[in-house]
Amino acid sequence: MLKKTFAILLILMLGAAACSKKPDGAQWVSGFRNVAKLATLEIQVHKIVNIEKQKRFLGITTGTASQVVSSRATVKIGIDLNELKPGDLEIKKDMIKLTLPPVKVVDLIYPPSQFELLESKSGFLASLTLAEIEKGYQDAETDIRMWLNNLGLQQTAEKRNIQFFTNFLRTLGYEREIYIDFAPADNPHMPLISYWREK
Amino acid sequence: MKRSYIIVASAALAVLILLAIKLSGIFTGSLFSTQVRLERTMNKLDSILEVEELISTEYYGEVFVTLKDAYEDLKRQLPVLYGQLEHELVVPALNDSTGPALRFSPDSCRSILSRKYAHLETYRTLFWGYSRNPDKVLGDLLNQTQDEFIKTKLDRLKGIVKSQQTSSKLSLIARGKTRAYFNLATVKDSILSAHILERDTTYIHLGLLSPQIVTAINPWFIYRNEQIKEGVPGYQVVNKDAGQDRMNYRRIQLLRVYAEKMLQEQAIELGLEERARESLLSTLEGLLNMMTGKTVVFKDVLEAA
Numbered sequence: 001m002l003k004k005t006f007a008i009l010l011i012l013m014l015g016a017a018a019c020s021k022k023p024d025g026a027q028w029v030s031g032f033r034n035v036a037k038l039a040t041l042e043i044q045v046h047k048i049v050n051i052e053k054q055k056r057f058l059g060i061t062t063g064t065a066s067q068v069v070s071s072r073a074t075v076k077i078g079i080d081l082n083e084l085k086p087g088d089l090e091i092k093k094d095m096i097k098l099t100l101p102p103v104k105v106v107d108l109i110y111p112p113s114q115f116e117l118l119e120s121k122s123g124f125l126a127s128l129t130l131a132e133i134e135k136g137y138q139d140a141e142t143d144i145r146m147w148l149n150n151l152g153l154q155q156t157a158e159k160r161n162i163q164f165f166t167n168f169l170r171t172l173g174y175e176r177e178i179y180i181d182f183a184p185a186d187n188p189h190m191p192l193i194s195y196w197r198e199k
Numbered sequence: 200m201k202r203s204y205i206i207v208a209s210a211a212l213a214v215l216i217l218l219a220i221k222l223s224g225i226f227t228g229s230l231f232s233t234q235v236r237l238e239r240t241m242n243k244l245d246s247i248l249e250v251e252e253l254i255s256t257e258y259y260g261e262v263f264v265t266l267k268d269a270y271e272d273l274k275r276q277l278p279v280l281y282g283q284l285e286h287e288l289v290v291p292a293l294n295d296s297t298g299p300a301l302r303f304s305p306d307s308c309r310s311i312l313s314r315k316y317a318h319l320e321t322y323r324t325l326f327w328g329y330s331r332n333p334d335k336v337l338g339d340l341l342n343q344t345q346d347e348f349i350k351t352k353l354d355r356l357k358g359i360v361k362s363q364q365t366s367s368k369l370s371l372i373a374r375g376k377t378r379a380y381f382n383l384a385t386v387k388d389s390i391l392s393a394h395i396l397e398r399d400t401t402y403i404h405l406g407l408l409s410p411q412i413v414t415a416i417n418p419w420f421i422y423r424n425e426q427i428k429e430g431v432p433g434y435q436v437v438n439k440d441a442g443q444d445r446m447n448y449r450r451i452q453l454l455r456v457y458a459e460k461m462l463q464e465q466a467i468e469l470g471l472e473e474r475a476r477e478s479l480l481s482t483l484e485g486l487l488n489m490m491t492g493k494t495v496v497f498k499d500v501l502e503a504a
Binding site: 030031032033034035036037038039040041042043044045046047048049050051052053054055056057058059067072076078081084086089091106107108109110111112113115117120126128130131132133134135136137138139140141142143144145147151153156160164168169172 | 230231232233234235236237238240241242243244245246247248249250251252253254255256257258259260261375378380413415416417418419422430432433434436448451452455456458459469471474477478481482485486487489490491492
């Protein structure tokens with residue numbers, strides 16, 4: 001009887017342990033992806049990243065460690081040509097109407113390998129670990145991505161695309177009036193932010 | 200019997216006390232605490248450039264890198280790096296009619312290194328002496344022949360690399376993206392003969408185009424946001440011991456640079472450039488077919504031959 005109870009308990013415990021296991025991170029696929037991202041605007045962003053760690057005892061700071069680096073991000077803004085559909089081009093007698101996909105960040109390059117160390121210090125019983133530094137860099141990248149939406153670059157990027165496609169259509173020999181419009185962004189509050197999407 | 204009751208009661212009391220301590224957070228929250236945060240700093244827009252680039256292929260990959268391998272790679276590169284340095288600094292200095300001393304001010308030395316060798320700056324181990332003490336470099340340059348200069352520095356640095364290598368066990372899993380893109384102005388320039396009409400199809404021949412290749416491992420490989428709750432980090436520490444878990448900026452930067460190099464080599468070996476060309480042609484065809492309503496086929500020179 002005791003053995004049976006013990007076995008049941010063991011199974012329940014194992015089951016509970018299996019259920020409480022956190023799910024793996026987002027699934028991703030390694031390999032090539034053919035894309036058609038047209039970048040018409042490139043911006044350079046500079047950010048000082050200051051990561052600070054404080055050790056406290058009874059609310060009193062006993063040691064502080066910090067790392068300050070100078071970082072740069074290259075952001076490319078444009079459109080995804082794969083989102084163009086045949087119906088997006090309308091040719092009439094005296095005019096052409098083209099509806100382009102929404103402008104967005106098509107590439108963001110923010111490699112810590114290019115960061116430049118400005119200052120680094122450790123305090124009493126306080127020093128930053130590599131994992132904490134990585135977390136700080138991740139937060140810095142998130143901050144830049146969020147900030148991009150408030151720059152008012154959407155209009156500038158749209159103008160650049162209008163310029164590009166007007167020239168392109170004129171090169172193809174179109175003499176008619178050209179009207180270029182943009183499809184609405186997926187998220188109007190964050191129009192430029194780039195999302196990962198599995199296709 | 201009475202004794203066993205006491206034991207059970209004591210155990211229950213101990214469990215209750217431990218539970219109370221855990222719930223109150225005395226030893227975890229209020230007594231000792233650690234806070235790590237990113238201080239708020241400004242994001243500064245440095246420049247806005249007008250470009251016309253078509254990113255045609257992206258390679259998402261993962262590499263496992265160890266500091267030991269990174270140092271081995273650095274050791275292999277030393278002669279090449281020194282060849283570049285010699286070409287940039289030593290040869291012009293010796294051939295300068297105004298004399299080497301005038302050309303090699305500490306500021307100019309530092310400036311050349313940071314401007315011309317931005318990518319090498321990350322190899323701080325290699326250039327530590329230069330960036331820290333350009334006067335010493337100047338002295339060495341003037342007092343030694345080119346060969347002596349190169350040899351002395353090379354030997355010393357090989358020693359540094361060896362000593363660092365033996366004491367390091369740090370390893371990382373790095374995930375990032377290598378992208379291949381084309382400057383559309385170059386594509387326009389390389390159109391050899393347009394409008395070769397064959398029945399209803401127009402063939403356009405292109406010169407052999409080489410894509411620009413950029414590899415970057417960002418802090419986020421898959422960016423965590425409202426849609427993707429579980430992001431995937433670009434770097435993940437695999438093997439660390441107490442000493443190496445602490446920040447050692449130079450070592451970690453060396454490893455990051457090495458990881459990006461490995462990822463790019465992996466992408467190129469798997470055929471990134473060919474895929475990028477194919478993808479470019481397919482995009483251009485699709486775009487022109489849609490815009491003109493006619494059948495347009497792009498062919499590069501290799502395919503045409």
